[in-house]
Amino acid sequence: MEQHGSRQQGRWRLWVLVGVLVLALAALAAACGGDDEAAPETAPAETEAPAETEAPAETEAPAETTEGDGAPIKLGILSDCEGAFGAFYEVDIGGAHMPMIARGATPAGANPTDGLENLPAPGGHPIEIVGYGCADDTPEKAIEETRRLIEQLGAEIMIGPLSGDEGIAVANYAKEHPEVTILNGTSGAQDTTLKVQAPNFFRFNSDGAQWNAGLGDYAYNVLGWRTAAAISDDYSFAYTSAAGFIAEFCAVGGQIPNENRIWPPLNETDYSSYAAQLAEIWDEVDGVFLGVGGAGAIPLLKAMEETIGPIDPQKVVGNLFYGDPVIVQELGDRAVGIASADSMWPDSTDPKATAWLETWDATWPDLAGFAGSVFAYNYNSAAEAMLQALEAVGGDLSDGHAAFREALAGVVLDAPFGQISLDANRQAIQDNFVRILTAEGPVTVWKIPQVAQDFGGTFTAETPPPDRTNPTCEPRELPWAGKAEVITAPEEVLGG
Amino acid sequence: MSVAEPVLAIKGLDAYYGRAHVLQRVELEVGSEPVAVIGRNGMGKTSLCKAIVGMSPPAVKGSIRFEGKELLGRASYRIAGAGIGYVPQGRRLFPSLTVDEHLRMIGSGNGSARWTIDAVYELFPRLAERKGNRGMQLSGGEQQMLAIGRALLTNPKLLVMDEPSEGLAPTIVEGMIETLAALVAEGMNLLLIEQNIGVATSVADRQLVMINGRIEAETTAAELVASEELQQQYLGVMRIER
Amino acid sequence: MIAGARGRSGLAIVFIGLLAASPLFVSDFFLSAILTKTLWLGIVAASLIFLSGYGNMISLAQTGLYGVAGFVLGNVVAADGGLKVAWDPWVGVILGLVVATVVGLVFGAVASRSEGIYFLMLTLAFGILLFYFWGQVTQLSGFGGINSIQAPGIVSKPRTDPDNLFYICLVVSVAVYALIRYIVRTPFGIALQGIRDEPTRMRALGYNVALHRTLAFGLGAFLAGISGILSVWWNTRIDPGSVGLGRTIDVLVIAIIGGIFWIEGGWLGAFVFTAIDTYSRNIDWLGPRFNTLIGVIFLVIVLVSPGGLIGIWESARGLARRRSGAGAGLPPGAPAERSG
């Protein structure tokens, strides 16, 4: 007798179900196998029905040892692989790998995320990278990934995250998790260190406001602006970034009233309505500060050209994104002549600087040229500071990382583009640079030495955090106003 | 296909809906002579249709051969392609398509085939009047006509009709009986499921009686019409006195 | 729901017992990141399943509404962020649920007159509207969200001591499940199913279909709000990313993976989703393509069983039972006719 129809269909479905289950179990086994490879002492992997498994309690103190060596130091690295800054993912991870490569580690592949081999072992404790986190510039995802790296994969130290709101959320997370130490990746919201003040969160890079030090002064005194507009993303980093420009421009005598501050949402793709807003006040202002970052920079400039016409580069200054190699590469001629600022000095002739740039290109041929990116640089600074502190304490993470953190707070980095030290809130003090983009690349014109987060008392834990209307526009005392160190005369660059 | 061999041969057909054993070892043959399957509601008549056209109940076994080829296990669109036209009970139209679109979806306006769109409009002039109306704007009877027309357009060798007279006005039913008689005369093979004995006996001489999922008896139209007793026995008919 | 309900109830009791004992044998991480998350995520998925399975209203606003409860809670409770008023956490819970329900009723009143794709689009618009509302009204949140939201003492410290929050989520989930199962057998719930099947007839029978749908939507919002509160306790924070389009799609995927016709499917789908989401990222060769893996698994499940994982379970049981001579239960949405 023949059997047909749905009975067979039912059997087919059962087989597919069995197949899916087998695949899922294999995937889980692979996932857990990844852990076991580097950490053979971990408890049984989660390959059986999840409800019955005992996940390794990896957050406990690493008491066990392997092969006579010290217990591994578990490190997680968090960046964005999706969202506005997803394009920087490999660059970030590559930056974090550089100090380890300098200490003898070797890349496992052409891409940084392929991993490292032969990692350094400060004090006999080999560093083990437990995983790379992949967020998407939302705090939600950043926290999810932080939890995965720390709570699931057992990271004791994490480097990251990338973006402003993520940084605030992760700093808050750090506060609730005193057992881990987190070094900021490259996020630059002011609140992260100034307000949250988590004792186990360290930031070896400037915040968004520091990154604009010198730019307001430059716009007022070199470009001759008196009234300006600002267009910047509607989230914490961009608030901080605009705050740096606004505070300084107003401090030296300029005007940026609230109605000249435009805030398109992060991840906006159509900037035409915002460009139209800008066009309305175009004749009334002497220039505009661009704080739209990441993937938004190019569509914004295009929208402005369509609405306003060809843009006079002397009527525009931008924050760090408008000098970053990743973005400049895509902006092309459009950005030539625009002044921007950050803590990078890629045209420095200092041997440290050239060595950094050359080593990078040699290490990551696929990512050549990106050593001039703050993203690579800041992840590098964080990893370098971590290694120096670990070396100083012989890899000792006992007593809740007490010695390690003390060492970390005292690290003074002799970094490629200038010295980096920390203030009392574990926030970097670092040089800042104003440069002009030319067809040959950025030419640095000004250096503002050792910029601190508080802008000479303009920002404190008590002042309202930067937002759409803060800071207000008023003349203030600024420690560096009129005191920039001239690297190349701006007239020379603009004239040529 | 030899003359002796029937177009449709069903052997040992069993079908289940969950716990219900809705078809039980059904044996049935359809040749050039039209066949009517009669019986009360819930006896398995519709399940039989669905099994033939591949809209199977969850579980079917046995054998359904059409022109010698096994149908069981084939997808319903392939069965339709093999030459079985189906008029389902309750019409099953597309609410948003017009009458004309329903028909154009299946067949062309001309050609050498017996059934063209024009031929369908000729059969049901009412449909021609309603060409531009959508499925849901048709009255119940018009929907039934459209369902029949749609089945004819595939130019089937075998037409399976599940209660085509339901919801049709008496005049239309009369017209339909004439149409079916004409189709049979042209050589169409016909399997008719009906509760309306008048229709069943007017179209087919062979009457199969389905009771509780089995073909329980076979009789002829003349016998059935003549015998009140048989009607009572097979269909539970009784006269109403008022 | 209709068939095999008793068997499923027994199974549910076994599952709940196993879950209740799970802190004894799973790690803190598994308990918190997988099981606790499964429980609160399951509630919002169950609210979607309730609306779609019993009311034929596939709502894409559930995450938005869950966010309303979460953001209200955050605004009212957090000392630093949002309104910064630092009220009692329980006041936040009550306010959060009330506001979510009220917003749900208002949305429901607007959406209840449309059906099918139009209903879907309207609720999607609601969800996106809420996302931008929280992102752009910086007085209440901004894209950075609200951090360090204090939970009531009973929750303990979910990071270091996850047991309390786990049991709270378990008890609340069981209560939500029981509530839905109860409601659907009341006149309100049966009428909702009537509206699902034949709104025209319900009108002819005297029911106010639009009002009925609106109230059901409000109930769905209340259930989603419960999930929002628990998620904030679990995360200790909330931001618009928690209610964005991505999260909306996640919840829809969870409901479909689990089985859009059964309330239990919400939790089952949430468990599968959370486990895949958590563990697939550790698969080295997959790299950042884990979302693709989730997509593929989703496709396979939908292809194999339109009724989701519970649907597979049901058809497997049906197959087994038919082999032993008995019939299978059919999902309420599955077509089955016996006539002739």
Place this chain on the structure above:
Amino acid sequence: MAVAARTAESAEPILRLRGVGRRFGGLEAVRDVDLDVRPGERRAILGPNGAGKTTLFNVVAGEFPPTSGTIELFNHDVTFMPARMRVGLGLTRTYQTSRLFLGLSVEDNLYLALVGVEGGHLRPVRLPGRDGTLRSQAREIAERIRLQDQLGAPVRNLSHGEQRQLEVGMALAGEPRLMMLDEPAAGLSRAERVQLTEMLLGLEREITLILIEHDMDVALTVAEYVTMMHDGAVIVEGTPAEIRANQLVHDLYLGRGHYERR
């Protein structure tokens, strides 16, 4: 029968249609219909397919308003009253293609019909007493339509004929004063038609009955008065005997009737 009809004529009509028309775009489905139905009357509406019978039902039941004319129901002008409010006046109906709650059981279907009339639509709690009463009423109706053995079965699992029976059962719920049945016998077997006819004949006189039916055995047995429609308009009215004898009715509708032999 004549006596009954005469007493009915003397009473005030419970349903009064004046100049009722309904257009769908260019299609005039119902045109200028005047109709009086008196309490207790059994009225059949006949007509070829597409004559506008179901549209007329829908207008009376309130599914959509007429595009012209007025409708009075139990002395209320209900021309623009929503369908759900007409139930309160005692109007119930069935549908030509079943509109049942396929995902619910037979008992739940009838229960919903009863709750619809009795109220408490939004009650989110179970009340054993109240629900018990309603459910026993639902079971009584199920017995009347001979579905008492299928109480717990999901309606989607019923046979076509059983679903048609339940259609009628839904209209019986809640002591209606006017029942409108749209082809109640369609899809029923001969035996079931007989049962249906008997049930309709057995209905209390308090219930007024209007039915659309193509089965002349059912229609002309149950009805005391027949309205014949064609192309949206009423063309003939009369007793069953008058209708049977009318040549126009035969030409347009009944045909030669040769297949009606049994």
